[in-house]
Amino acid sequence: MSPGVLTGEYGEPSKDQEPAGEDGKDKSGKDVKVGYLHDSRARTLTEAIVWHGGEGKASRDRFIALSKTDREALLAFLGSL
Numbered sequence: 914m915s916p917g918v919l920t921g922e923y924g925e926p927s928k929d930q931e932p933a934g935e936d937g938k939d940k941s942g943k944d945v946k947v948g949y950l951h952d953s954r955a956r957t958l959t960e961a962i963v964w965h966g967g968e969g970k971a972s973r974d975r976f977i978a979l980s981k982t983d984r985e986a987l988l989a990f991l992g993s994l
Contacts, residue, residue, distance in 0.1 A: 958991050 948954060949961035965973045979987065 958988055 948956050949958060950964070955961035955964060962969075962973055962976045976984065976987070
């Protein structure tokens with residue numbers, strides 16, 4: 914488990930979203946739409962980026978500092994991969 918999980922550096926998941934296991938199912942066995950981060954709790958790339966701390970903090974801070982146009986361009990590029 915990464916240090917961020919142990920120290921709470923990734924923020925809190927949404928109250929209405931239960932993280933998926935490695936098989937893409939929640940604790941009750943229902944299929945869960947797999948998202949971003951190791952536990953799939955980030956529903957968007959933006960959430961995945963801004964919820965990082967620790968080693969990812971510098972990258973997160975640079976992302977937040979981007980202009981809206983540059984941030985949208987970066988997200989479009991990442992979404993195309």
